[in-house]
Amino acid sequence: MQAATPSRTALRVALRRAAHQIYDAPPLVLDDPIAVPILGETYAEELRRTPTRPDRPFSVGLRAFLVARSRYAEDLLALAVSRGVTQYVLLGAGLDTFAHRNPYPQLRIFEVDHPATQQWKRELLAGGHLPAPSNLTYAPVDFEIQLLPEQLRAAGFDETSPTLFAWLGVVPYLTLEAFRATLGVIAAQPAGSGVVLDYGQPRSALPFLEKLAHDSLASRVQLAGEPFQLFFTPEEIAGELTAFRKIEDLGSTEINARYFTGRTDNLKVLGTAGRLLSAWIE
Numbered sequence: 001m002q003a004a005t006p007s008r009t010a011l012r013v014a015l016r017r018a019a020h021q022i023y024d025a026p027p028l029v030l031d032d033p034i035a036v037p038i039l040g041e042t043y044a045e046e047l048r049r050t051p052t053r054p055d056r057p058f059s060v061g062l063r064a065f066l067v068a069r070s071r072y073a074e075d076l077l078a079l080a081v082s083r084g085v086t087q088y089v090l091l092g093a094g095l096d097t098f099a100h101r102n103p104y105p106q107l108r109i110f111e112v113d114h115p116a117t118q119q120w121k122r123e124l125l126a127g128g129h130l131p132a133p134s135n136l137t138y139a140p141v142d143f144e145i146q147l148l149p150e151q152l153r154a155a156g157f158d159e160t161s162p163t164l165f166a167w168l169g170v171v172p173y174l175t176l177e178a179f180r181a182t183l184g185v186i187a188a189q190p191a192g193s194g195v196v197l198d199y200g201q202p203r204s205a206l207p208f209l210e211k212l213a214h215d216s217l218a219s220r221v222q223l224a225g226e227p228f229q230l231f232f233t234p235e236e237i238a239g240e241l242t243a244f245r246k247i248e249d250l251g252s253t254e255i256n257a258r259y260f261t262g263r264t265d266n267l268k269v270l271g272t273a274g275r276l277l278s279a280w281i282e
């Protein structure tokens, strides 16, 4: 991404989480009372223009995927905390609001993000009178040029405590080298640690109509200055995860079964492109 500019894709994801709070039928898949306030007046007009029409299935399917991935991460965090995880690291945190809704008083949270995105988020929070909780620490890092362990250590991260890493909406924007370097850092954490991430399948693995949807999304993120760079098939990403155990890799069928059954609206994940994955160190 561009060095001095906050992430546009982080804004677009946050707009869709906020739209979910306003437009989708209850029960919400991701109940996030901070999703709208964090955008404030600055983005109120963009939120009004965020596509929600039910006759635009691609847009509905994308919103479903985005709320499901945050919900999945937070469900896994609940499990991890019950098993002794004491730290939660959001890699590429964007406008994620979990730290402001955290129900676990003992949990230490580290938000790692590109410096320009993090500064912008902090300005939005200040503008919305949303103070940072005391157990949240910001760690500005550019994954392409800075070493994550050093920046985490400087932020007070404890490498001897089990940690869950959330890496949502970031993998497709990285080089393979940066992906592997960060995964290596996670793999070096103590037993009980884990990672939750989403990834996209390569265009060549998609059916024809999904290739068109992929091209449309790819050109929009390219225009936003954050081109897609990295895709995996499930087999390929499994090959990257040899240091991990208890790998769960969910496609749309499994995601819909878990989070979107019995709804009165048509909110659900479509297609085969996006997948959610978690993996643990034993």
Ligand SMILES: C[S@@+](CC[C@H](N)C(=O)[O-])C[C@H]1O[C@@H](n2cnc3c(N)ncnc32)[C@H](O)[C@@H]1O
Pocket (backbone or CB within 6 Å): 001, 007, 009, 010, 013, 014, 091, 092, 093, 094, 095, 096, 112, 113, 114, 115, 117, 141, 142, 143, 144, 167, 168, 169, 170, 173
């Ligand atoms: C699509 S947003 C997702 C944000 C957030 N995880 C969410 O789900 O709302 C992508 C995030 O990755 C971050 N990012 C992309 N490339 C990065 C890099 N090289 N170093 C650090 N952060 C990066 C952006 O700043 C942005 O916050």
